[in-house]
Amino acid sequence: MDMLLMGLCVTFIGVAFTALAFVAATRPTSSVPVTQPQPPAVKAAAAPARFFSDDAAAPSIALPPQVPIEVLLHQIENHVRLEQAAAESFVAFPTQAQLHSKTTSPFVN
Amino acid sequence: MEHELLHGLSSAEADEVLALGERITVPSGGSLFQLGDPADRLFLTQRGRIRLTLPMMVRGREEDILIEEKSPGETVGWSAMVPPYRFTLSATAPLETEVIALPREALCAFCDSSPAVGYKVGMNLAILVGQRLQLVQAMWLREMQRTVELRAAGVGDAR
Numbered sequence: 053m054d055m056l057l058m059g060l061c062v063t064f065i066g067v068a069f070t071a072l073a074f075v076a077a078t079r080p081t082s083s084v085p086v087t088q089p090q091p092p093a094v095k096a097a098a099a100p101a102r103f104f105s106d107d108a109a110a111p112s113i114a115l116p117p118q119v120p121i122e123v124l125l126h127q128i129e130n131h132v133r134l135e136q137a138a139a140e141s142f143v144a145f146p147t148q149a150q151l152h153s154k155t156t157s158p159f160v161n
Numbered sequence: 162m163e164h165e166l167l168h169g170l171s172s173a174e175a176d177e178v179l180a181l182g183e184r185i186t187v188p189s190g191g192s193l194f195q196l197g198d199p200a201d202r203l204f205l206t207q208r209g210r211i212r213l214t215l216p217m218m219v220r221g222r223e224e225d226i227l228i229e230e231k232s233p234g235e236t237v238g239w240s241a242m243v244p245p246y247r248f249t250l251s252a253t254a255p256l257e258t259e260v261i262a263l264p265r266e267a268l269c270a271f272c273d274s275s276p277a278v279g280y281k282v283g284m285n286l287a288i289l290v291g292q293r294l295q296l297v298q299a300m301w302l303r304e305m306q307r308t309v310e311l312r313a314a315g316v317g318d319a320r
Contacts, residue, residue: 132226139300
């Protein structure tokens with residue numbers, strides 16, 4: 053009988069210990085929802101940073117619209133000069149290679 | 162200074178032709194003629210520089226794009242000798258520039274009265290026009306080639 057009571061007590065203690073362990077185990081999970089929003093918050097905070105970093109990386113593509121009009125006009129003028137020089141070379145010595153030679157103009161590269 | 166239009170003329174003949182004209186000083190930034198203007202005078206560049214431009218839409222704004230630049234000795238405005246006598250470009254001076262303006266009527270009358278001079282001037286003019294044609298033809302073909310290459314690469318097909 054004593055042994056049975058002892059076993060029951062041990063079992064009870066075991067169950068209680070398991071319950072405590074469960075509570076302890078579930079407590080962090082209950083606190084996760086509190087802490088979990090933080091990573092998204094961090095991500096949310098990081099998202100704009102990435103957006104801006106993407107934006108900062110983009111200028112090589114998005115640069116043309118931001119190039120001052122004077123710079124753009126200078127580039128066009130330079131392109132015309134280079135193309136004219138290339139055309140003059142072709143007229144002076146007409147070959148297919150001369151006709152299709154590439155200039156250093158940013159408009160054709 | 163020898164003007165390309167007067168190449169092959171004796172200095173006396175060249176002086177006679179130049180005497181038909183009027184010296185004009187165009188201030189820096191000034192306009193010699195505008196696209197579409199009636200062309201009744203041919204210009205021989207004496208000093209400075211002339212920019213020949215065409216209007217182009219850049220970011221919704223009309224901008225004058227440089228097509229060619231003329232230096233002393235070069236001829237500007239041969240549209241004055243070719244019907245319908247309208248300038249097909251605009252000409253401005255990026256710095257103070259002096260030109261000799263030859264009226265078409267006076268030049269034609271002089272060439273009529275002196276056919277030998279008229280022949281040489283006419284040949285020089287043909288060379289100028291021919292060179293421009295060859296140049297523009299080559300530039301046009303280069304642009305066409307690029308357009309074809311872009312089309313072949315599929316650029317612009319998504320529209």
